[in-house]
Amino acid sequence: MDVLFDGFVDAVELLLSGDEDSWTIIALTLRVSLTATAIALLVGLPLGAIVALARFPGRRVLLAAANTGMGMPPVVVGLFVTVLLWRSGPLGGLGLLYTPTAMIVAQAAIATPVVIALVAAALQQVDPDFRVQMQALGANRVRAFAALLGEARLPLFAGTMAAFGAVVSEVGAAQMVGGNLVGQTRVLTTAAVLATSRGQFSLAIAFGLILLLIAFGVNLSLTLVQQQRAVPR
Amino acid sequence: MRRGILIGIAWIVAVLLAGCGTAPSAGGPSASASAASAAPAExxxxxxxxxxxxxxxxxxxxxxxxxxxxxxxxxxxxxxxxxxxxxxxxxxxxxxxxxxxxxxxxxxxxxxxxxxxxxxxxDFVLLGPKADPAGVRGTSSADAMKKIANAEAVFVSRGDESGTHAKEKGLWSQAGVTPGGSWYQSTGQGMGATLRVAGEKAGYTLSDRATYLTQRDSLELEVLSEGDPGLLNxxxxxxxxxxxxxxxxxxxxxxxxxxxxxxxxxxxxxxxxxxxxxxxxxxxxxxxxxxxxxx
The missing domain is CATH 3.40.190.10 (Periplasmic binding protein-like II)
Structure with missing residues (x-):
């Protein structure tokens, strides 16, 4: 149990001391995971809306694929991205393996199915009559869609938080495509794994606690926005 | 309705800004590193x-x-x-x-x-719990492997085709033993993680001396056999x-x-x-x- 307490002390020290290495790791964690989440939203929001609202053959199969993708092991995604980015692979000329960009690509691939599936579910739970009403009131398609997003904002925010949670906590893909290079691609999860394999348990726990703190900070911000006017006063 | 539009836009912009906004603050090293690695000529x-x-x-x-x-x-x-x-x-x-x-x-x-x-x-060292249930302390590495197999004492192997794993397989074949059974456990992980598993299970394992020394304090494993010319790393x-x-x-x-x-x-x-x-x-x-x- 001592090691848990030491880890807590280490975490506070790392945060207060302004240790440059730790802050580089923290900044990179935020940069990679938030960018990946943003890309997943950009791609997943329209796709999720199409799957939820349009009528076309294969729609249910697509939805099932997205639902499956939510459970995709990060290490498998990492392996695919690694093979694509290998020097001998189709995208090898870009020289992207072991860079933050590669990590963003892999994490966006992990988060996109989460966004698609949860956006589809969020939009479908809005009463179908709502859209009919919007159109009856003379709203054009864009405005009707925007109103629909507003109506579904609670589950949409929940989906965003789920996507962020999926990427900020994963280690398999980050390790494989990033390589855990110090000062370049080391994030909190891979740093914690390395510290563990070096027997530096309290440092590993410190990284874990900082990761929790960051995830909490991001989710708190999103939750505050989400809950505005959510509960009638 | 306007509120819906505003919230939707604000939500996407907020996440985008958060994602990109942290990029500059990531500081010189990582920013320049990603630029450096993007150009293979670097x-x-x-x-x-x-x-x-x-x-x-x-x-x-x-x-x-x-x-x-x-x-x-x-x-x-x-x-x-x-x-x-x-x-x-x-x-x-x-x-x-x-x-x-x-x-x-x-x-x-x-x-x-x-x-x-x-x-x-x-060099490689053969590690094990202080109690040494197979009685290998001070024996040559080949004898030690034989004794561990005969006693069916827990042996934790890297099992990852690493250099240490290759050396371990060489020692088994020198001892004329084909390891297998529930006492022979393979982690498939690196040396640090494998030492950890061996310590927790009070098992024997083969390690390079450097990794063992750096982690000795947090392990309940001792060097039981060392010094054979065959254990050079x-x-x-x-x-x-x-x-x-x-x-x-x-x-x-x-x-x-x-x-x-x-x-x-x-x-x-x-x-x-x-x-x-x-x-x-x-x-x-x-x-x-x-x-x-x-x-």
Whole structure:
């Protein structure tokens, strides 16, 4: 149990001391995971809306694929991205393996199915009559869609938080495509794994606690926005 | 309705801004690093090496000096020696720092690798719980392996085709034992993690001395058998050439390999760990005759 307490002390020290290495790791964690989440939203929001609202053959199969993708092991995604980015692979000329960009690509691939599936579910739970009403009131398609997003904002925010949670906590893909290079691609999860394999348990726990703190900070911000006017006063 | 639009836009913008906004604050090192690695013309090489050189902290000490002196950025991929050699074979790594001599010799004979040079050695130690249920303390490594198998005492193997795993398999075959059964457990992980498992299960395991020494304090494992000539752990640096793949940075590989065997670097290797552990973790060997090591 001592090691848990030491880890807590280490975490506070790392945060207060302004240790440059730790802050580089923290900044990179935020940069990679938030960018990946943003890309997943950009791609997943329209796709999720199409799957939820349009009528076309294969729609249910697509939805099932997205639902499956939510459970995709990060290490498998990492392996695919690694093979694509290998020097001998189709995208090898870009020289992207072991860079933050590669990590963003892999994490966006992990988060996109989460966004698609949860956006589809969020939009479908809005009463179908709502859209009919919007159109009856003379709203054009864009405005009707925007109103629909507003109506579904609670589950949409929940989906965003789920996507962020999926990427900020994963280690398999980050390790494989990033390589855990110090000062370049080391994030909190891979740093914690390395510290563990070096027997530096309290440092590993410190990284874990900082990761929790960051995830909490991001989710708190999103939750505050989400809950505005959510509960009638 | 307008509120819906506003919230939707604000939500996407907020997440986008958060994602991009942190990029500049990530600071010089990572920002310039990603720019550097995006352009393959930059001086950046990939080193595939073993978990022992990373877990012991040796590379953390050496690589910044190399980068400062040569201008080459090094991307380290710490895996087992088997995987490191495979990465070299595919042209996915430029230089290898590995410790699996038989596999290395076969690999170099294939022709895609360039020079292979002796860098340093330490030795493997057979570790086990203080109680030593199989009674191997002080025996030769072959005897010890036989006793462990006869007693069916828990043995934790790396099981990852690393140099340490290759050495362990060699010891089993010297002892005339084919390990198997519930007492023989394979982690498939690096040395640090495997030591941890062996400690928790009060089992025996084979480790390189450097990784053991750096983690000894948090482990309940003792050195039970050591000192056999057969337990030498020899590291070589191998340069890759463009025969392995068109994108191999042979110039970087040569710069790194030359630097590893240079006298100043060899002194750094010899000093590493002396202050903290009272003994060096590796013995520098550049230019020596491999057949005479350990005498």
């Amino acid at each position: 001086k950046s090489l990939i080193l595939a090496t073993t978990t022992s050189t990373q877990d012991s902290g040796l590379l953390d000490e050496l690589l910044p000096v190399f980068t400062r002196e040569s201008g080459w950025q090094v991307k380290t991929v710490a895996v087992g020696s088997g995987q490191a050699i495979e990465l070299g074979r595919r042209g996915e790594a430029d230089a290898l720092l590995v410790h699996s001599p038989e596999a290395e010799e076969k690999f170099v004979a294939e022709g895609s690798a360039g020079a292979r040079r002796l860098v340093m050695h330490n 020899v590291y070589h640096v191998i340069e890759m050439t463009q025969k392995a793949g068109g994108r191999v940075r042979a110039d970087g590989a040569k710069a790194f390999a030359d630097w590893m065997v240079a006298p100043a670097t060899q002194r750094l290797i010899g000093e590493f760990g002396r202050a903290k552990f009272g003994q060096p973790l590796f013995t520098p060997d550049a230019g020596k005759d491999e057949a005479k090591l350990g005498e």
